[in-house]
Amino acid sequence: MFANSGRVVANAFVGREHELSSLRTALRANRLTSLVGPGGIGKTRLVRELARRSTKDFRIVELAALTDENALLDFVAAALGVREKPGECPLSAIVARAETQSFVLVLDNCEHVVEECGALVERLLRHCRGLRVVVTSREPLSLPGEVVLRLGPLPADVAAKLFTDRAGIDGALTEQDRAAISRICDNVEGLPLAVELAARRARATCVREVADGLADMLHHDLRATIEWSYRLLSPPEKALLREVSLLVNGFTLDAAGAICPVGDVLPTLLRLAAKSLIERTAAPEGSIRFRMPESIRVFAAEQLRRTGGEPAAWTRTLDWLTALTLPLRDDVYVPQSFTLEVDAERDNLLAAVRRMTESGERPDDRVLLTTALARGWQFSGRVTAALRMLEQVLADVPASPNRAVALQSVAWGQDSLGNAAEATGAAAEAVRCARANGQVSLEMRSLNSVGCVLGRSDRYATAEAVYRHAVAIAPPEQPMAAALLQHNHAWMLVSAGEHDRAAELLARCLPVYRHHLAGPDLVHILHTASAVDLALGRYADARELLLETLRIAPSNTNSLPHVTEGLGVLAVHDGQPVLALVHFAAATAYRTRMQRVASSGWCRQIEAAADDARAAVSAKDLQAAERRGRAMSEDALRAFLVAEPESATLTTRELEVVRHLADGDGNQEIARRLGMASRTVSCHLERVKEKLGIHDRSGLQQWYLVEHG
Structure with a gap:
């Protein structure tokens, strides 16, 4: 399920209630609705207000910044959270995601890519029955079944109300002020953006002065309104x-x-x-x-x-973006916060890379900025597009001190697609380039990539030698360098089944992580540490680490399936096999939806626990548990995990009911003994079964005898 993604809007929504109702009605009755009108008329604001008020799931794709129609699918894929599968085209991946979901897709400001949007929408609606589409544009898509709602200027009274709100006028208006506001709204022809611009100007002067200025200066179009407002600036x-x-x-x-x-x-x-x-x-x-x-x-x-001023402004912009991305070249450990910060600038990076590509200026910085842009795309699932971009810049700039940065990113992308040979080759070349340029930090990070790829290919001895060499050259003034390498070495040992040795490495590097990092940047090492604790039977420690991960990174999609499976292993240990199977089914379904694959070592741990759980339940309980887990959306799964520790604790009265059940009493006898209605006993038992993940009365009896017998 996709979250409602309307942008937070500070200003009040004024008027347009009829249009909002019409849009809501059209959306209910039709699968494709186009909201059409000139620039500045309020199309985007109306759709976002509908998203804000609606309980439906909206996914809004902002297309105003799209300058290359070939990138349309990348914009849509990013908004839908689509991650690529090896060999799958972006359009097929988008269709695969949308055909199993029910949500509203908004293509906002698509007049410059109308034909491309039309082709995409036609394909999506043909294959995705639960999908509804809203388009905002200056012209409709002209597709069969399209309902077109044309948005016109604001009525005079609504325009005046909007002006008053945006101008911050709280007190009573004089007749002269009302007349001036009316004149302003008439002159701008009820165009919301123009009304707002004039209203903001009124904050610094009086309404009548704004009206007098409009009379001579303002033409009847948006550009004139903007130009007039610009002239009034300091x-x-x-x-x-x-x-x-x-x-x-x-x-x-x-x-x-x-x-x-x-x-x-x-x-x-x-x-x-x-x-x-x-x-x-x-x-x-x-x-x-x-x-x-x-x-x-x-x-x-x-x-x-x-x-x-454009050349100098571009120089400063490129200087700023280059400084922003330097950690990719200079630091061994690049935290998640860096990735989030850089990804927030993806459109600005794309514009900068396009300019440098066309002009040929600053080729070394182009390599660095392209790598930063590709990193964000890779983390959002657009791996193939990122690799194409990296391969192009490496071909265009064959000799650059930043070449190892790009190659290291190529290795990461190829490895995520399962292309071990290509990943190993790119990582090895990155090591050679970094070593030749004396870039120790980059050499260590590239060696780390080599070790990761070798470990995932089950070449453990070679990977271990790489990790040891990398740690040996780590500078003492960068403690996170050695800690990062030791952590990934430990994860490789987990995959190899050498959990005692992994625990020794974690004892060295986990304190360093905790000293230098916090929040989501701890997620990966907590994953490794909890996997080791589970394998070594240190269940209390594992539970603490898993719950810590939930607390520090509740929205981290990478950690969610691991935490779910880890708590499932603990449920098996706690004698709650049905609850464990719910966890395992939910995690598997989530990984499938997100197109992610767990490591082989972790999969073996989980499968062994799942086999034990399946052997302990009836076929009926197994089917019910797996059905419940598969049906959980991401939000439902998070709520399930957060509520689980509390909900699994029985109240005193619930425990009394189960005790009498274990003694062989029926509902009526339990009711008589405890002085309650038989129906109340039934409710208590259903609640207990839900808490413990147990399907039937015999399972409750068995649980009580094990835990309290």
């Missing part, structure tokens, strides 16, 4: 707006500060936000990003070119 505000126009899908405060030579940018950004020329948006991990509406960004970029 020189620093104009400069900042122009500079950040190169950032095609938003930016952070740090980015603006690095790119714009205007001193302290925060006050200027906040003034631009107050004037609706930029907007604040929520980002992952609670950070804040800013973005410009596309029409304003295009206008600002034109002004940047007109003033001759």
Whole structure:
């Protein structure tokens, strides 16, 4: 199930209730609805408001920043969380994901790729019965069955209300103010974006002055409204707006500060936000990003070119992006936070890489930025597209000090696709390049890749020699370097079944991880440590590590199946085989949906525990448990895991009921003994069976005799 993904919007939704109702009705009755209207009319805001209010699952694909129609499938795949399978084309992967789900796909601002979107939507609707599509565009897709809703200007009263809200007018209005607002809304023809721009200007002056300025300056189109608003800006505000126009899908405060030579940018950004020329948006991990509406960004970029400032602005933008991606070259351990930070800039990286490719400038930086972009694509599942991009830049720039960075990423991608020979070759070449350039950190990371690939190919002795050599050259001033290598060496030993030796390595590297890292960056080593504890029978320690993983990284999709399976192994040990089978079935279904494969060593551990669980239950209980596990969505699985420790604890009254059941009493006899209704006894027993994952009364009797007999 896909989460509702409407962007957090700070401003109130004003008017458009009738249009919102019409869109909701159209979406219920039809599989394809196109919301059509001119730029600035409010199409995107209307769809996002519907997503915000709806209980349906929306997946919104923002296409305004799409400049290459060939990348449409990559944008859609990323929004759907589609991960590639070896040899599978992106379109087939998208169809495979969508045909088993029920959700609303929104293609936002697709007028520049109408034909491509039309072909994609036609294919998806033909194969995916549970899918509904909403399109926002300046023109419809012209497909059979398409329902077109045309969005027009705001009525005069609604436009006036929008103006009042955005201008922050709280008190009573004079007749002159009402007349001025009416004149403003008439002049901008009820265009929501133009109304908002004028309203923000009114915050710094009076309504009548804004109306008087409009009379002479404002033409009846959006560009004139933007140009008028731009003219009213101070020189620093104009400069900042122009500079950040190169950032095609938003930016952070740090980015603006690095790119714009205007001193302290925060006050200027906040003034631009107050004037609706930029907007604040929520980002992952609670950070804040800013973005410009596309029409304003295009206008600002034109002004940047007109003033001759574009070359210098591009230089500063490339300097900032290069500095952002340097950890890929200089650090042995690259934390998850880096990947998230870089992936948030994927559209800006793509624009920068495209510019450097076309101009031929800064080839070494192009290799580094391409690798950063590819890393984000690989982590989101677009491995084949990432490899194509890496292979192209390696061919275009055959001699670069950053070549080993790209090769190391190629090795990771090929390994994830199961291409061991290609992965080993790329990693080995990365080692040679790094060594030739004296890049010790990069050499160690490349050696780590070689060891990982060899270990997954069951070439354990060779992999161990690689890890030992890499640790030997690790600089003492980088303790995480040796710790990273020891951790991956330990995971290789887990796959080889040498859990005692793995435990020795973890005793050295886990304290280093805990000292230098926190949160999601601990997930992988906690995975390894819990696998070792389970294999060595240290169940209490394993449970603590698994529950810690849930606490520190509740939304981490990589750790979810492992935690689920680990808790399943513990359920087998606790004498709850049915509950264990629910865990195993849920994890298997999740891995299948996410197109992920567990390591061979971990699979052997889980399969052994699953065999024990299956042998301990009836065929009926087995089928019920597997059916329950397979049916769990990602959200349901998370809720199940979080609730499990508490829900598995019986109340005093529930334990009394089970005790009498174990003594051979029927429901009526238990009710008589405990002074309750027979129906209440039945409810208690059903609740206990649900908590313990036990299907029938005999299973409850057996559980009580084992635990309390």
